[in-house]
Amino acid sequence: MPHWTTRWLVWARDNLFRRTRPRAVAAFVGYERTGATRWTAPVPWTADAAVLDVQFRFPYPTRRKTDFSLRLPTATFPADALKPDADERFRVSFRFPVPTGTVHGDLLWNGRVLATVPIDVLTPDRFLTSLSLTNATVAVRFGAGTVAATAFVPERCDGLLATAVLRCPTALVPLAELGLRVVFHNSLTGHDLVAPVSLGAAQLARTEAVVTAVCPEMPPPIGAWWVTWIAGTRALTAQRVHVFSADRFADGVRVLETRFAILDANGTVRTSKLPPALTDAAHVGPCFVLSASEPGAAALCKFEVTGVIDGAPDPATRREADTIVTDGPTVFVPAVFDVDELTGVSGFELRLNGRLLGSASLRPVPAARLTGEGGFIPPPEFAWSAAADHELIDRLKRLSG
Numbered sequence: 001m002p003h004w005t006t007r008w009l010v011w012a013r014d015n016l017f018r019r020t021r022p023r024a025v026a027a028f029v030g031y032e033r034t035g036a037t038r039w040t041a042p043v044p045w046t047a048d049a050a051v052l053d054v055q056f057r058f059p060y061p062t063r064r065k066t067d068f069s070l071r072l073p074t075a076t077f078p079a080d081a082l083k084p085d086a087d088e089r090f091r092v093s094f095r096f097p098v099p100t101g102t103v104h105g106d107l108l109w110n111g112r113v114l115a116t117v118p119i120d121v122l123t124p125d126r127f128l129t130s131l132s133l134t135n136a137t138v139a140v141r142f143g144a145g146t147v148a149a150t151a152f153v154p155e156r157c158d159g160l161l162a163t164a165v166l167r168c169p170t171a172l173v174p175l176a177e178l179g180l181r182v183v184f185h186n187s188l189t190g191h192d193l194v195a196p197v198s199l200g201a202a203q204l205a206r207t208e209a210v211v212t213a214v215c216p217e218m219p220p221p222i223g224a225w226w227v228t229w230i231a232g233t234r235a236l237t238a239q240r241v242h243v244f245s246a247d248r249f250a251d252g253v254r255v256l257e258t259r260f261a262i263l264d265a266n267g268t269v270r271t272s273k274l275p276p277a278l279t280d281a282a283h284v285g286p287c288f289v290l291s292a293s294e295p296g297a298a299a300l301c302k303f304e305v306t307g308v309i310d311g312a313p314d315p316a317t318r319r320e321a322d323t324i325v326t327d328g329p330t331v332f333v334p335a336v337f338d339v340d341e342l343t344g345v346s347g348f349e350l351r352l353n354g355r356l357l358g359s360a361s362l363r364p365v366p367a368a369r370l371t372g373e374g375g376f377i378p379p380p381e382f383a384w385s386a387a388a389d390h391e392l393i394d395r396l397k398r399l400s401g
Contacts, residue, residue, distance in 0.1 A: 022056040024115040042120035052094040070094045071106040133236040136164040142300035150296035151242040160215035178232035182213035185226040252293030255358030259287035285336035286348040286360040305334040307345040
């Protein structure tokens, strides 16, 4: 064959024949799961099948589905569908089993390679490694109230909960196969309480979800517990929760501040650090700011508040009230009294298990009287209180002003 003929054949192959071949414009990788197709990558190993949609530009009308195929390292798959698109474009779809790992597939047209497409596969190890759990919190439920705590008193406790935020770069769909659970472990007895956690379809489709688990049983009165979140075979995080006695907790409860809750005739509620004038209010009650000394602890405590007349408790004004106490400030109004009930009442006392925690005096601080000789008559005995402190500061401010 003459040398010029060979050059012509090469030119024809590069300029004529290639013009008649389809040109890949875009490729989309996705997967099928429970009858729905999701166009996102990577493809999880739990998917029912992997799908590939390739857009071609092919100006000639002769288009046959059988001319296209996808070659993977393990097998070659024929095109599943061929559909026309806008202008001279059309789409070729492939459906094939999910590979065991990330592979590169060759798009073939009549046995010729048109393009190479990466098929990114999400493996179990890769998913678990990328999964993170943040804001893990253990909460204790007392009646209608719930409080986050790392230590608590089991008496009058109605439930133990664990909450957290799951995050992953990809959708959380694989958790439906791997499973998510919370293990409540007693470090003293070695006993485990397992609480499976199920995610809804909307949560599985997202990359972030708030999850909650409830302990199947109440922990014993005393002991240390570990709350561990486990996805598949990987422990995501663990928290220590301490359970101790009510007496130990009660010994550390203290009053940080005393105030007064005032309800006027119009139904408006306000608080005051100074003793209120009973003629200006319809209902008055003591307000105590409580706190526990145990770090991170919480408990439901029953308090007793009693009015004081002539230095002695008044049984007619005795009230009992419950509140949840934590290591943070807790504003507590145990009772509100009609002003007619407070005739002769000089203040209120708050007790827990019979122990006096604090008092709130309704009487102003008595003043010393000056004599004509330049001396003074000292005031009568007076039990100093936080309200007296606030009244003293208020008077000093007015004098300095």
